[in-house]
Amino acid sequence: MRRLALVAAALLVLLGAGVALFTLRSGPGEPGEPGLSAAAAAHPRLPEVRRTMEAYGPLIAEVARTAGGESLVVGHEERAADVAALAAELPAAVDAVTAVWGEEWARTALLVVADSPAEFAGLIRATGPVSPELAAAAIADPFRPGTTPAGQRVVFSPDAGRRLGPDGLATLLRHELTHVAARAVTSDAAPQWVLEGFADYTAHRARPAAFAATAPTLTAALRAGAGPADLPTDADFRGRDAVQAYERAWSAQAYIADAFGEQAVPRLYRRLAAGPLDPAAEDAALRAELGVGRAELVAGWLGWIAGQSGVAAAG
Ligand SMILES: [Zn+2]
Numbered sequence: 001m002r003r004l005a006l007v008a009a010a011l012l013v014l015l016g017a018g019v020a021l022f023t024l025r026s027g028p029g030e031p032g033e034p035g036l037s038a039a040a041a042a043h044p045r046l047p048e049v050r051r052t053m054e055a056y057g058p059l060i061a062e063v064a065r066t067a068g069g070e071s072l073v074v075g076h077e078e079r080a081a082d083v084a085a086l087a088a089e090l091p092a093a094v095d096a097v098t099a100v101w102g103e104e105w106a107r108t109a110l111l112v113v114a115d116s117p118a119e120f121a122g123l124i125r126a127t128g129p130v131s132p133e134l135a136a137a138a139i140a141d142p143f144r145p146g147t148t149p150a151g152q153r154v155v156f157s158p159d160a161g162r163r164l165g166p167d168g169l170a171t172l173l174r175h176e177l178t179h180v181a182a183r184a185v186t187s188d189a190a191p192q193w194v195l196e197g198f199a200d201y202t203a204h205r206a207r208p209a210a211f212a213a214t215a216p217t218l219t220a221a222l223r224a225g226a227g228p229a230d231l232p233t234d235a236d237f238r239g240r241d242a243v244q245a246y247e248r249a250w251s252a253q254a255y256i257a258d259a260f261g262e263q264a265v266p267r268l269y270r271r272l273a274a275g276p277l278d279p280a281a282e283d284a285a286l287r288a289e290l291g292v293g294r295a296e297l298v299a300g301w302l303g304w305i306a307g308q309s310g311v312a313a314a315g
Pocket residue numbers: 175179195196199
């Protein structure tokens with residue numbers, strides 16, 4: 001009853017005052033409901049998360065204008081700082097993803113910040129235990145490849161803001177938005193070095209940092225003479241060295257951008273992300289897109305990361 005009455009009240013306000021009101025934010029106690037501006041309360045995507053999230057406490061929400069329209073960030077009062085930070089970062093983050101991927105995505109987003117591990121698990125629709133290390137996840141309703149996925153949302157863990165800090169949270173947002181943008185052409189069975197490397201490439205591109213700052217564990221391994229011999233396997237992303245697996249995947253995409261031009265990065269993604277690839281198929285896809293096979297790509301990448309980390313490339 002409460003939900004219906006409040007949404008109806010927000011709609012009446014909008015109808016009476018015209019579209020301009022849609023961009024206004026009202027504070028707690030103003031028309032709408034406590035913690036939700038009229039624009040947030042009336043946002044068409046609020047109901048998708050409202051039922052789950054209200055079980056964990058009253059909602060707060062902010063509307064952010066991004067390239068494709070009105071985006072929405074939802075959380076609870078205890079995570080108000082994260083909600084505000086994400087809403088402030090969202091327009092630039094959408095643009096950063098579009099700069100690499102292009103405009104073939106909604107360029108709006110629904111972000112939600114969980115207040116507890118249980119809420120986080122519910123919002124990402126986890127069917128088993130969730131690692132306390134998981135900072136965020138981008139999810140979508142099941143969809144047929146080639147169609148536009150519905151129900152896409154980025155869910156942030158309760159600890160993400162506190163543990164990552166503002167810069168880390170901004171980078172995480174870009175990473176997850178990249179998954180959202182590319183979802184329609186992405187198979188979960190595609191190689192993880194492609195999916196995660198591309199998301200990290202887009203995430204770090206707008207805020208370039210030294211190689212050692214972006215890939216500290218990889219740099220340390222290289223300087224210790226214990227660098228990788230190959231691209232990370234899918235299992236590497238779940239194991240003890242998952243952090244380095246992400247850094248290796250990022251560095252592979254950064255190398256491809258450097259050696260073959262940045263346009264090669266999203267082109268290669270579209271070719272490699274559509275499904276599982278055995279080594280022969282991966283080799284053929286790389287040859288078609290980059291003009292080199294897998295062995296040559298890996299050799300070039302290993303030489304590049306050796307140089308970037310200050311370790312002389314092996315001869
Ligand atoms: Zn990811």
